[in-house]
Amino acid sequence: MSGHPVAVVGAGWAGLTAALVLSRAGQPVVLIEAAATAGGRARTVEIDGARLDNGQHILVGACRHALAQMRAVGVNPILALHPVPFRLLMRRRVPDAAPESHLLAPRSTRSRDLAAALYDASRGAAMPRRLLGLPGAWRMLHRPLTRDLPVADWLRKSWQPAQLIERFWNPLCLAVMNTPPADASARAFQSVLRQSLMSGESAARLLIPRRPLGELFPEPALQQLRTLGATVQLSTRVQGIDLMGEDGFLLNLRGGATLPARQVVLATPPRSAERLLPTLPVLAPLRRNLGNIRERSICTVYLRYPKPLPELPPLTGLLDQHGQWLLPRRLAGEPHWVAVVISAAETYPAPDAESRWRRVGRELAETFPGLGEPEHGRVVCEKMATLDARSGIDDLRPDTRTALPGLYLAGDHCVRGLPSTLEAAVQSGQKAAAAAITDGVPDLAQGPD
Numbered sequence: 001m002s003g004h005p006v007a008v009v010g011a012g013w014a015g016l017t018a019a020l021v022l023s024r025a026g027q028p029v030v031l032i033e034a035a036a037t038a039g040g041r042a043r044t045v046e047i048d049g050a051r052l053d054n055g056q057h058i059l060v061g062a063c064r065h066a067l068a069q070m071r072a073v074g075v076n077p078i079l080a081l082h083p084v085p086f087r088l089l090m091r092r093r094v095p096d097a098a099p100e101s102h103l104l105a106p107r108s109t110r111s112r113d114l115a116a117a118l119y120d121a122s123r124g125a126a127m128p129r130r131l132l133g134l135p136g137a138w139r140m141l142h143r144p145l146t147r148d149l150p151v152a153d154w155l156r157k158s159w160q161p162a163q164l165i166e167r168f169w170n171p172l173c174l175a176v177m178n179t180p181p182a183d184a185s186a187r188a189f190q191s192v193l194r195q196s197l198m199s200g201e202s203a204a205r206l207l208i209p210r211r212p213l214g215e216l217f218p219e220p221a222l223q224q225l226r227t228l229g230a231t232v233q234l235s236t237r238v239q240g241i242d243l244m245g246e247d248g249f250l251l252n253l254r255g256g257a258t259l260p261a262r263q264v265v266l267a268t269p270p271r272s273a274e275r276l277l278p279t280l281p282v283l284a285p286l287r288r289n290l291g292n293i294r295e296r297s298i299c300t301v302y303l304r305y306p307k308p309l310p311e312l313p314p315l316t317g318l319l320d321q322h323g324q325w326l327l328p329r330r331l332a333g334e335p336h337w338v339a340v341v342i343s344a345a346e347t348y349p350a351p352d353a354e355s356r357w358r359r360v361g362r363e364l365a366e367t368f369p370g371l372g373e374p375e376h377g378r379v380v381c382e383k384m385a386t387l388d389a390r391s392g393i394d395d396l397r398p399d400t401r402t403a404l405p406g407l408y409l410a411g412d413h414c415v416r417g418l419p420s421t422l423e424a425a426v427q428s429g430q431k432a433a434a435a436a437i438t439d440g441v442p443d444l445a446q447g448p449d
């Protein structure tokens with residue numbers, strides 16, 4: 001029987017969760033991360049002396065597993081996150097006129113109030129379509145889809161008025177899925193809507209971080225892991241995983257070192273998971289599926305203003321402009337900064353970072369008279385921010401257990417029915433750790449099934 005530790009590869013929210021669950025269960029754990037800091041795609045970065053994030057993140061009350069893990073490492077979500085009732089305020093620049101505002105603001109998440117808010121928000125649509133959209137929206141929220149299709153087709157089949165689609169459904173889909181409605185999986189979008197909007201007021205609440213992302217989970221998680229006796233190796237890239245007969249696995253680390261492990265949780269994004277998997281025929285279908293998962297980018301434009309900003313709503317949608325959502329960073333302790341999110345940013349190119357932030361700043365000044373022009377801007381683009389959550393994506397998602405006993409997968413790409421989110425990452429980490437604990441030390445002498 002192997003006395004080696006369990007190796008967790010990748011210290012994003014999935015790997016950190018897996019390592020914590022294993023360590024709390026008394027398992028010896030080594031967590032290995034290629035980067036110098038933990039957090040992966042949800043981490044703190046320092047920009048011009050301000051503690052900002054690699055990308056603006058938002059959670060919802062329905063992220064139960066992520067919130068529970070934050071609590072378990074000593075972070076109080078009530079203090080760390082600013083709750084906002086589900087309410088979408090959208091603004092549009094209108095040349096030579098006051099900006100136009102549209103509001104989707106249900107009084108509660110009860111069907112009657114949702115219907116009234118949707119009816120209100122579709123102002124301008126012709127009457128039969130405005131009314132027909134209501135039973136269509138009811139079906140969208142109440143009848144789980146048995147077959148996947150693109151969100152754009154789903155909205156059309158559900159008789160949603162063009163005004164509602166353009167003002168609310170399309171921006172919401174792009175924000176939640178990071179995939180344009182023409183491609184996005186309606187099943188995953190519906191599942192997010194049902195888990196949030198159909199599960200009560202607190203599940204629907206938007207939760208905006210009041211602290212840099214690193215403080216929400218990655219940094220306290222590392223601290224707890226060390227207290228529990230886990231070994232954490234940052235700045236250490238795993239280059240390959242070999243089988244070591246009945247002794248488990250041998251991880252090849254950059255620089256030539258090796259690390260024996262009795263079980264491995266591979267919590268890296270699909271591309272690196274595909275490269276790291278042992279090249280055994282039994283793993284070929286898994287490698288093929290992982291290789292077929294594509295990514296999409298997100299750019300976050302940070303703008304700094306000379307004076308602390310006037311009161312702005314915590315979240316405003318931007319219509320017909322380069323930026324899509326505006327979030328003042330006052331909440332996170334940076335009153336001179338705002339973040340503007342551009343989802344699926346590969347479809348909204350810019351010649352360079354400076355033209356991007358200047359354009360976003362100019363358009364914001366026209367949308368919010370009184371805001372003025374920013375004095376400085378920075379753009380953080382994550383090319384592989386999320387998976388491309390297109391219709392049919394669930395067919396490519398891997399199971400937690402691989403065909404090789406003792407080798408498990410985690411990461412936001414592993415949870416069916418959810419787009420790439422912190423919640424999916426945390427759920428996947430819990431599941432992988434639970435499977436490793438349940439299975440115990442694998443008998444690799446028998447070979448893979």
Ligand SMILES: Cc1cc2nc3c(=O)[nH]c(=O)nc-3n(C[C@H](O)[C@H](O)[C@H](O)COP(=O)(O)OP(=O)(O)OC[C@H]3O[C@@H](n4cnc5c(N)ncnc54)[C@H](O)[C@@H]3O)c2cc1C
Nearest residue numbers: 010012013014034040041055057058238385411412421422
């Ligand atoms: C800009 C942006 C905005 C986002 N907005 C939101 C949002 O509002 N709400 C939300 O819920 N989600 C959002 N997300 C998605 C969310 O951040 C991800 O779903 C989540 O962080 C994924 O976590 P993970 O642990 O699965 O993967 P990752 O965070 O990618 O972690 C994988 C880790 O593995 C490491 N690694 C890779 N290869 C190796 C190797 N060979 N050896 C060792 N280590 C390796 C990587 O360095 C990384 O740290 C956003 C993402 C981005 C980028």
